[in-house]
Amino acid sequence: MRNFLAALLFGASALAGAGAAAAQNGPLRIEIDQGVIEPLPYAVPDFIPETSAASEFANQIARVIASDLSGTGLFREVPASAHISKVTGFDNPVKYADWKAVNAQALITGAVSVNGNRLTVRFRGYDVFAENELGTGLQFTGTTEGWRRMAHKVSDAIYSRITGESGYFDSRVVYVSESGPKNDRRKRLAIMDYDGANVQYLTNSAALVLAPRFSPTGDRVLYTSYESGFPQIHVLDVGKVQRKILSSGDGIMSFAPRFAPDGRTVVYSQTQGGNTDLYSMDIATGAKARLTSAPSIETAPSFSPDGSQIVFESDRSGSQQLYVMPVGGGEARRISFGKGRYGTPVWSPRGDMIAFTKQNKGRFHIGVMRTDGSEERLLTASFLDEGPTWAPNGRVIMFTRESQGSTGRALLYSVDITGRNLKPVKTPDGASDPAWSPLQQ
Amino acid sequence: MSGLKLALAAVAVLGLSACGTNPWNDDLNSGGGSAGAGADALDPASPAYFQQTVGDRVLFAVDQSNLSPAAQATLQGQAQWLARNSDYVVTIEGHADEQGTREYNLGLGAKRANAAREYLISQGVAGSRIKVVSFGKERPLEICSDETCYSKNRRAVTVLAGGLTG
Known part of the structure; x- marks a missing residue:
């Protein structure tokens, strides 16, 4: 109850402190942890194609940037x-008055050129009401097929300049596709x-797979596979899609693997004689080294980002x-003392919080707490939310939501x-x- | 869960027993615990007899892995059958219902399978003949989201595997 009240109080204070999206006499700034109510209006006109092959990307890149920024709920695009203004040249002076008139507080302009399969994106951000640039312009170069990544990099830079936090758009998600x-x-x-x-699919569906996790550099994935008939830990090189079985021992179940921040050690659950x-x-x-030896279920480990501690779940208390x-x-x-059951703890990459799944009175929640x-x-609350x-x-958490019933x-x-x-993430x-x-680097 | 609710759930199960057949029955486990039509015609040494007449599965209470008297009786029958048919080995598959997080349910299914294994050993079955594996909540038999289905999904199924002598 105390925790619930605390959550309510937090919500109230977040509301009271909100709406600081754009104090017009200060620099353009969003304080993310203040729970922004009024998203900051921005404009991102189509980028300027500087070579003929760039024209197909010029519009798409601007659209991905808009999708990234508006998708945060912190920004709102002025369509x-x-x-009023058209941006006709990347280096032409910005007509601030025209953007003020449509209340675009931030403006993002850019240019795209294509040379062979090399794509170069240049961009600038502007604080429209202060009439100056948001940091200095940047340039990213990559392959044409990686054009979305360059759009995400522009979004990360803009997000970072306005919020003061690092972005998260040039990132990937490994997950279990279900049919x-x-x-x-x-x-x-x-x-x-x-x-x-x-x-992109990394395995076929011949064997049950569960709960993948990235290595600290994102180049490898650990997961649990039933390929042998028993759950065992596999590691997969994402680039080469090469797999290797890490755990061994016929008939010994291993699951819930996670990389340590050094990328060299794996912590996981192993079951022997019914005891995990x-x-x-x-x-x-x-x-191998054994880390726990209780007759209860110990699983779902997660490292602190400094590698010194592990948060995990156990039913040793009942x-x-x-x-x-x-x-x-x-x-x-x-560390968990509220009503209900707590599982799947995951340490925040900032080190300050732990996300978890909570089950109480037949409902599932995703929650966060201090360490x-x-x-x-x-x-969140639903029939079944789990696995943050x-x-x-x-600043953002992704999780699984499963709907109720036979369908x-x-x-x-x-x-x-x-x-x-709160919103769904599109998957096929x-x-x-x-x-x-x-x-990504 | 009160006694009254349990009784109601049991009535509901009986009332619905004809429906809810599932398409996931292309393996040895399809039988269900109790006898179907033609059970007496089965060869008592056949896997079908083991599944349908002896009963190849035991059920568990929510978040528990202890064996009820009914479960113990089923396992006694399994141990006797395995004593008579000594060239079979078994894998006990432990399962959980969907009310729980994925990895915890793997641990819970393992406890259930192991409880069945320990009981078979106590009844004279050699431990070397019994493997256990947990599927957690990954392989539900029944797919509704209420206790009538959950109670059947919280199970340990004894699956007969390749004969020792081939």
């Missing part, structure tokens, strides 16, 4: 139909851009709760850690167990 009815569900690993574009405990394994040598222990094992401290368990806030994953900037289906959703901007089929990559 092209309302624009078929509930009692004949086919699952395969898929990877996509954070916004659902460029879906946490182990760590050195990927190169295969050397019901699923969250615990934090040193990375090498040892005494675990319980000591204080300031619990529930962000953090955007690389620690029940799993889909991905995202929500801000303020609880705002059913989808579950998302894991967000770090920002």
